[in-house]
Amino acid sequence: MEPQISRLSATEKALEVIWQLEEKYGDLMFYQAGGCCEGTQPQCFEKGGFFPRMNDAMIGTINRHEFWIDRDLFEYWKYSHFTLDVVDGFGPGGFSLETPLGKTFKVHYKLFTPEEYKNLEPVKRSE
Template sequence: METKIARLSATEKALEVIWELEKKYGDLMFYQAGGCCEGTQPQCFEKGGFFPRMNDAMIGTINEHEFWIDRDLFEYWKYSHFTLDVVDGFGPGGFSLETPLGKTFKVVYRLFTPDEYENLEPVKRSE
């Protein structure tokens, strides 16, 4: 059986920040909205600190923490691999847990090849 292709990964720098947040807050979750106040910056919350809307997509996990994206944003980006990264500075909104550390999560996208797209891990949808 062929291994399924992940839709999501994280850089070492992002993992270091996540480990720091895990020590302080425990279980985490990520949510990337489709715009408005927070733009399309991924937000990190304590698990249960944000409730995905009906039909939002959970595209994978990072350190077993779910990464959800807005249902409309998923339709736009479903052909893309997401790599979670972190940079110095303050992103829009400031609600994300990494903000007090002077960091901001961001996503780097790349398009899947046609072969990858045919063999992706399944997406979980909120109900």
């Protein structure tokens, strides 16, 4: 059986910021909303600091931290690999834990090939 393909990865720059946040806050979680006030950029919270809605999708983990996506946004992006990155500056909203560091998380997307899509890791849904 072939190993399953991950839906999620992170750049070294993103991992460095996550390590800083872990040191300060402990366990973390990520949530990427579908728009409105917070836009569609991923937000980082202390674990339990945000509650996914019914049927939102958890597409994987980064350093054991769950990465959740709004259910509607996931339907749009379910054919894509997410790479979490970080850039200098402030994103909309400013509620994410990296904001005081003058950073903002962002995602790069890459479409899966049909062969990759057939062998993806399963998605966990909130209840």
